[in-house]
Amino acid sequence: MGLWVFAEQQRIPLIGLIRFCTCAFGQTVSPKTQKLILKNFENVHSQLSHHNRLHTSSLRSSVHGIFSRIYDSHHVIVIDRTVEVTERRVFTAHLRFLLGIILLSCIQSVVNENVDINTLARIVKFFRKRYVFVGQYAVAINVPKEQCQSGFNPSESTFLKNDKSEKVKPYIKPDSKVVYKGTELIAAGRHKDAHSEYLLMNPPNKSPLTHLMNKKKDGCVIFYTLNSPCIDKCLNSDIIIKGLNELKAYQGIKAFVYTYIFKNDQNHKNLQKELKKIAQRVPLYRCNKEGCNSCGETVIDECIKAD
Structure with a gap:
């Protein structure tokens, strides 16, 4: 299955979302890590595009895994800004759906934060x-x-x-x-x-x-x-x-x-x-x-x- 690649105008708000999901815990997103996360998102989007019957729970789990493997599930999101970005017509319906799941993943990570x-x-x-x-x-x-x-x-x-x-x-x-x-x-x-x-x-x-x-x-x-x-x-x-x-x-x-x-x-x-x-x-x-x-x-x- 070929890799679906985001256009530049779609990458910019997505990168912003990644940063929003990590900044409050003092995490620094290096260009290398940012590229890794973005490629993971593209893989997930490819699954969505080619397998419309993919269950929402499985997709959500995949996206949450992208974050948890890299940041141990410590993320936060600036919700209003993200909603504003995803409402723009830059994204297709599939991408808006994907970003909604990413947003949910970020919110759940904050809610479920546990003591070390x-x-x-x-x-x-x-x-x-x-x-x-x-x-x-x-x-x-x-x-x-x-x-x-x-x-x-x-x-x-x-x-x-x-x-x-x-x-x-x-x-x-x-x-x-x-x-x-x-x-x-x-x-x-x-x-x-x-x-x-x-x-x-x-x-x-x-x-x-x-x-x-x-x-x-x-x-x-x-x-x-x-x-x-x-x-x-x-x-x-x-x-x-x-x-x-x-x-x-x-x-x-x-x-x-x-x-x-x-x-x-x-x-x-x-x-x-x-x-x-x-x-x-x-x-x-x-x-x-x-x-x-x-x-x-x-x-x-x-x-x-x-x-």
């Missing part, structure tokens, strides 16, 4: 070293998204600077309902009638978690609990599910993280099914001293293994 798993491991290690609490506890943070991306190393001087250990620790006591509400961090211990996740998520839409997320709407929110939410009181609670739905709607990076399986739920026959209630709403991770595992929406075995 190695940075997450360092953040959890920082939590556990800095805030040495007795018994079960949960914390949530809302920090600039750069602090959840690749290469960031949390330290006393760069991370949660206004939420020092000496300010947080007095609030986290066994059998207490008191919640610490700081600048970038909230935290709670466990009460016999109200587990720590409940204390941070209650009441729905007005909870400590709600107020924390409203402080920075495009940052990075990580909800960390030492033990996985219990099946009986947490994962079957309307309060927790509503809190997870709030977290799902957050526009920035988000993650739900735990280290141990709650002791009463170890080897529970429905553990995997119950943890899916989190994983299907928010990216779920299990982190220990060895690092972090992404549990995925199906919740992999590493995430339900007894301690």
